[in-house]
Amino acid sequence: MSFAQHYQETLEELARVCASCGRDPREVKVIAVSKTVDAPAISAAIAAGAHDFGENRPDVLAAKVAQLPEQTWHFIGTVQSRKIPEIVACASLCTRFAREHFAKFDQAAERLGKVQDILLEVNVSGEESKSGFTPDEAIHALQLAETFPHIAVRGLMTMAPQGNLDVARECFEGLAALRDALRSQLPSEQGARFNELSMGMSEDWREAVCAGATMVRIGRALFSDSFESVQA
Numbered sequence: 557m558s559f560a561q562h563y564q565e566t567l568e569e570l571a572r573v574c575a576s577c578g579r580d581p582r583e584v585k586v587i588a589v590s591k592t593v594d595a596p597a598i599s600a601a602i603a604a605g606a607h608d609f610g611e612n613r614p615d616v617l618a619a620k621v622a623q624l625p626e627q628t629w630h631f632i633g634t635v636q637s638r639k640i641p642e643i644v645a646c647a648s649l650c651t652r653f654a655r656e657h658f659a660k661f662d663q664a665a666e667r668l669g670k671v672q673d674i675l676l677e678v679n680v681s682g683e684e685s686k687s688g689f690t691p692d693e694a695i696h697a698l699q700l701a702e703t704f705p706h707i708a709v710r711g712l713m714t715m716a717p718q719g720n721l722d723v724a725r726e727c728f729e730g731l732a733a734l735r736d737a738l739r740s741q742l743p744s745e746q747g748a749r750f751n752e753l754s755m756g757m758s759e760d761w762r763e764a765v766c767a768g769a770t771m772v773r774i775g776r777a778l779f780s781d782s783f784e785s786v787q788a
């Protein structure tokens with residue numbers, strides 16, 4: 557199947573999943589995670605209607621943005637400090653960094669005359685192998701981020717443990733509850749823009765949508781012909 561077919565089926569399934577849990581599919585953005593494919597494959601995805609792409613390596617992101625500048629690019633990789641200016645120059649939304657990166661993001665964004673939208677990655681499940689702030693750290697990270705004028709925290713992101721959809725669902729519900737709790741502690745202006753929940757990948761995006769995801773990050777299920785959903 558082509559990307560176009562995978563994408564169409566995914567959008568149809570998204571509509572069904574949303575109907576089953578009382579959500580509006582227009583509230584959920586599908587980010588096509590294009591980290592494993594080249595620019596011609598992304599051009600085909602654009603022709604099929606995709607606009608939001610996720611990349612996890614700054615150099616690859618920069619090369620693809622140079623070829624396809626009209627799209628919305630999400631940086632979803634882990635951040636290395638020296639790559640921050642490159643990331644900020646290319647990405648409309650970035651996710652995975654530590655407290656010590658905030659100042660550098662702020663400086664890089666100021667230099668480019670932009671405000672960089674970011675999501676805070678939270679390790680909801682507590683798995684040791686996962687990066688991100690603990691739920692307890694998230695409020696402090698958020699308060700610190702809000703002191704920098706050129707970064708805007710738009711919400712939270714997480715990756716669920718793989719292999720058990722019930723565990724994944726709990727993780728996503730935990731992130732949604734944390735977003736609500738943090739939002740209630742923000743001044744109303746910042747709280748109003750602190751909305752996004754980036755959660756759910758090829759295996760578990762359906763659970764994430766019903767838990768309130770506003771963005772799902774789907775790679776293999778869109779770009780790979782060998783991907784078989786565990787639920788298919």
Ligand SMILES: *Cc1c(COP(=O)(O)O)cnc(C)c1O
Pocket residue numbers: 589591612632633715757758759773774775776777
């Ligand atoms: C690769 C990646 C995805 C997409 O994963 P699939 O399982 O291929 O859908 C989503 N989020 C992040 C952070 C990734 O690195």
